[in-house]
Amino acid sequence: MLRAMPILTERKTQPQYDAIVVGSGAGGGMAALILALNGMKVLMIEAGRNYDPTTETPMFNTPEMAPLRGDRTPDRFFGYYDATVNGGWTVPGEPYTNKPGTEGDFWWWRARMLGGRTNHWGRISLRFGPRDFKCASTDGLGVDWPMTYDDMHPWYDRVEKLIGVYGENDGIENAPNSSPGVLLPPPKPRVGELLAKKAGKKVGVPIVAAHRAVLSQALDGPRLAKELFPNNSKAQQIMATDMSLRAPCFWATNCIRGCSIRANFQSTTVLIPPALTTGNLDVITDAMVREVMVGKDGKATGVHYIDKPTRSDRVAKARVVIIAGGTCETARILMNSQGKDKGGLGNQSGQLGKNLMDSVGANLSAHIPAMEDLPPYNEDGAGGLHTYSPWWLVREHGKLGFPRGYHIEMGGGRSMPGVGSFGILDKTSPGTYGSKLKEEARRYYGASFGFSGRGEMVPNKDCYCELDPKVVDQWGIPVLRFHWKWADYEIKQAEHMQNTFAELLEQMGGKPKPQSGKDAIKKPGEIIHEVGAARMGDKATNSITNQYCQTWEVKNLFLMDGAVLPSNPDKNPTLTILALAWRSCEWMMxxxxQGNI
Structure with a gap:
């Protein structure tokens, strides 16, 4: 069983740790696990509250068991059963601002809970491809990564084995295959996905098995532990046991609720429990890091944080400091650290806060007559999509008017209904009531299908964050101020999404109403894929860290989250954040x- 998450007795820390990890999500959780398995004494500091998915996840609750039948509220944007607690785009007492004159207000999602966004995300786990790592060499825009796909391939394999990812190898350009035997079998497509796949063949859009971090079958813990940690007998023992305790998916509820049986990937169920088992990890929750402390020798000595329950200042010390608070929070901590007058700690290149990116997003759906009156069956499936479309026009950007691509996510059908599920009756059955309305509800419910695009944004000079010169949060810490302007590239990409989705939906028998790119594009930050505010690079003059997430300026300070990504490929960033953190920790150790750190 999952061990209870600890809060340190009297919230006292050790005088000195080998490493402090700020943040407990994908990057922070992975760093804590790898370091603890290798014998390092680690302190994890989390700004949000303690959270235990095994006791707090309402996996089998139905909508009528929740307030407003589970519908969304201002503090629960994705519905009552969303796993995020005490967080969202607004956090009481912790504001952020947007610079006057900004074209579009940036939405900054903060989880504020142990495990961070890994409790809430869609688990879509896509590898960045060879072209993604050398994007500037391909089209002259942005910058190349300081490594290649070949450098990352083995780390992707390791992460996929550790967390469990279902999918297939399809051999599609720039959507890399995993090594043989790494991926778990994908679930079968649902009715709507089968219709979409048929439509895709007609219009030339490949629709294949999705890659998601959900167990479709039990893991062979002993075998995988030996493969992942070949020279570490203690790690093999701990991981063999822990991985074997994870149950395969029950095909029951949406993954954004969290998962009490540990079938999907969350830091709180997959990374933190075995790290705790080592006896090498301490965890403090409700602790807001203000700044990185730096000694006279220029090395990080620890962090200064606010103990939120007592509102008192505390300091924790370590040989190495790892910041993994999430892209914007990591940038904010550095900006509030030594060298604020120069833009923050580690900012000798002037790139801190710059190059901020989010995924380009646009949606379109329609009623599909062929999906009416279907016999009911379990369409909940693996708690998310079973199929997706990787970007299929890799070599045709010269004709498209925008340089980077997008992948397509999709969904529809008869999953567990909620309050909003019958909104279609307002259009299909106006004025209907009584027994006729019930008949119409049975006919039309589950007969809609939709597509969502997730596209690559090119970094531009108009998208960045900085410290607001006047506003502080309830802890007295200066807050971030955002500046944002979508470029024509992203507007045109969103319009291409709309036209593609309309073509697919028409082939499925629907009558979609596509919008212009400017009207369809989602708000900046709304996709919750922001990256790039402290990018890595091959030299100190144009980046904040090297390829191992080590800051150029402070050798014992590392950044292990989306902040270091030099570009924002159309693939969801979590898998790459996990792989980078594991790779960087091995190099750091x-x-x-060798005495270099």
Whole structure:
């Protein structure tokens, strides 16, 4: 069973740790696990509250068991059963601002809970491809990564084995295959996905098995532990046991509720429990990091944080500091650290806060007559999409008017209904009531299908964050101020999404109403894929860290979250954040052994 998450007795820390990890999500959770398995004493500091998915996840609750039948509220944007607690785009007492004159207000999602966004995300786990790592060499825009896909391939394999990812190898350009035997079998497509797949063949859009971090079958813990940690007997023992305790998916509820049986990937069920088992990890929740402390020798000595329950200042010390608070929070911590007058700690290149990116998003759906009156069956499936479309026009950007691509997510059909599920009756059955309305509800419910695009944004000079010169949060810490302007590239990409989705829906028998790109594009930050505010690079003059997430300026300070990504490929960033953190921790430990850190 999952061990209860600890809060340190009297919230006292050790005088000195080998490493402090700020943040407990994908990057922070992975860093804590790898370091603890290798014998390092680690302190994890989380700004949000303690959270245990095994006791707090309402996996089998139905909508009528919740307020407003589970519908969304201002503090629960994705519905009552969304796993996020105490967080969202607004957090009481912790504001952020947008610079006057900004074209579009940036939405900043903060989870504020142990495990961060990994409790809430869609679990879509796509590898960045060879072209993604060398994007500037391909089209002259942005910058290349300081490594290649070949450098990352083995780390993707390791992460996929560890967390469990279902999918197939389809051999599509720039949507890389995993090594043989790494992926778990994908679930079968639902009715709507089968219709979409048929439509895709007619219009030339490939629709294949999705890659998601959900167990479609039980893991072979002993075998995988030996493969993942070949020279570490303690790690093998701990991970063999822990991985074997995870149950395969029950095909029951949406993954954004969290998962009490540990079938999907969350830091709180997959990374933190085995890290705790080592005896090398301490965890403090409700602790807001204000700044990184730096000694006279220029090295990080620890962090200064606010103990939220007592509203008192505390300091924790370590040989190495790892910041993994999420892209914008990581940038904010550095900006509030030594060198504020120069833009923050580690900012000798002037790139801190710059190059902020989010995924380009646009949606379109329609009523599909062929999906009416279907016999009921379990369409909940693996708690998310079973199929998706990787970007299929990799070599045709010269004709498209925008340089980077998008993938397509999709969904519809008869999953567990909620309050909003019958909104279609307002259009299909106006004025109907009584027994006729019930008949219409049975006919039309589950007969809609939709597509969502997730596209790559090119970094531009108009999208960045900085400290607001006047506003502070309830802890007295200066807050972030955002500046944003979508470029024509992204507007045109969103319009291409709309036209593609309309073509697919028409082939499925629907009558969609596509919008212009400017009207369809989602708000900046709304997709919750923001990255890039402290990008890595091959030299200190144009980046904040090297390829191992080590800051150029402070050798024992590492950043292990989306902040370091030099570009924002159309793939969801979590899998790459996990892989980068594992790779960087292995390199960091070797550097420490050699006395370089």
């Amino acid at each position: 070797e550097e420490m052994k």
